[in-house]
Amino acid sequence: MADKAFITPIVLKWARESARMSVETAAAKVNVPAIRLVEWESGRSQPTIKQAQTLAKAYKRPFAIFFLPDIPRDFQPLQDFRRSDSKPLSTGSVFIIREIQQKHAWISETNRENGETKFPFVGRFSIKYNPADVAQDILNTLNISPGKYLGVNAIKEWIDKAEAKGIFISRTSFINAYLTLDSEELQGFAIADHYAPFVFINSDDWNAPQLFTLVHELAHLWIAETGISADIEPTIQKLDKLHPIELFCIEVAANALMPSYLFQNLGGDIYKSASQVFNVAKTFGVSSFAVLVRGLNLGIISFDQYRSLKNAADAEFKAFLIKEAEKKAKQKESVGGPSYYLLQIQKNSRLFTQTVLDAFRGGNLEPTQASSLLNVKINHFHNLEAQLYK
Incomplete structure (x- = not known):
């Protein structure tokens, strides 16, 4: 028995x-x-x-x-900035939030104990400020020039430059082979800590919405508002159901990715056709829908123009997604899927992975804790390092 x-x-x-x-x-x-x-x-x-x-x-x-005499203290739930009618957080969302909180707790405590300086951009503003001013400060801090992404991986540039400033960026759409994340339920969240700012992006979507999510979550750091987000891209509907913090961060992201002065300089010519809108969207690293909403909000196009172009853009976008799916399928057949260790680095955050490995190699972190933080066995750390330095 x-x-x-x-x-x-x-x-x-x-x-x-x-x-x-x-x-x-x-x-x-x-x-x-x-x-x-x-x-x-x-x-x-x-x-x-x-x-x-x-x-x-x-x-x-x-x-x-399970053998403790009573229920233990757990991580505090993050504030939920999603709409009141959003999907309840499921097991996958709960697990990724808890995992990032564990990583954040370790790095925050480590930085405090080491006497690291607080990050000055965390909480530099509040929602009382002009979103355009917050957006410009994000661009200045990260040294990013928007509107120059034709043929460039925009989200990679933003992640690299954010992590260079000490912001940990985690990006994944899976917990394990059997448990994935739903972007309609959770698109991202931010932990606005002065010693260890963390951003999570659900990669269960194509790059443009992910980029908008990333910049939106950076806005959360700049106003020191920790919390969970969904329905992040610009919208002209359901504004009454969005939390004021979310509305503000959407405005910040729109201003950072599509500054009004650039759009005003381009003028109405960019809205002559859905194809032209699509090309401009690629230049700014955003979706066609974001470009249309931006033009509407800036008074460059009328609502009738917006509605007409949106219908055409939706059809063109569906065709684009089919082509992208076919391209990915061919790539997967020829070279296989992405490396498991690369996926773990993206999930852990490249900066966090490097920090943990440095602490482990320097004898400042126990092997079992390093393995737990990185979700990789110690004897496979060399595989992580090989991906880090590629």
Whole structure:
């Protein structure tokens, strides 16, 4: 007979509920009826050690936590700036938020203990300021010139320059092979810490919306507003349902990526056709929709022009997505998917990966903690380093 794990029932239940996992889903992880899991959570019976270990892995909690006498203190939930009718956060979203919070907690504490200087841009402004002024300060701080992205990977430039200033940028669309993220549920979030500013971007979308999300989350750092975001791109609908912080950060992102002086200089000629709008969008690293909304908001085009061009742009965008999907499929067939270790670096943040590896190589971080922070076994660290220096 297998040894029983005499866990604390209320802690087992808390671990499942905090993972946003139903009784049925959790029970299936250990191949038992749902009623059996309910018995474990109420203390009427106990799981085996192996079953408890499987549940700990599924809930992404340390096995030892189940034996605590009471529910432990957990990371504080991030403020939810999404619309009131947004999808509830699912297991994937909860897990990625918790993972980034763990990374942030370590690097923030490390920087404080080392006497690092606070980042001056975090909280430099508030929503009382002009969004255009905040946008310009972001551009100045990161040394970015917008509107020059034709043939250039815009989001890579922004990430590289943000991390060069000490901002950790995590970007992924998966937790594991079986659990992915939904961009309609969560597009990004920011942790506005003076010692360890962190930004997460859900990469379950094409590059233009991801870039807008990134700049939007940077705006959260500049006004020191930690929280979760969705419905980030410019819109002309549902404005009444958006949080004031979100509205402000959308305006900042629009001004940073599509400064009004550049658009005014280009004039109305860029709106002669959907194809022209699409080409301008690529130059600015944004979507055609963002360019249309920007033109409408700046008074360059009328609402009738906007509506007509949007219908044409939607059709052209669908054709573009089909071509992109075909291109990616061919690339995958010829060279395979991206390296697992590259995906881990993007998920961890390139800057965070480098920081952890430096601390580990310097003897300032225990091997098990370094492995846990990077989600990679110690004997595979050389694979991470190989990708870092490519």
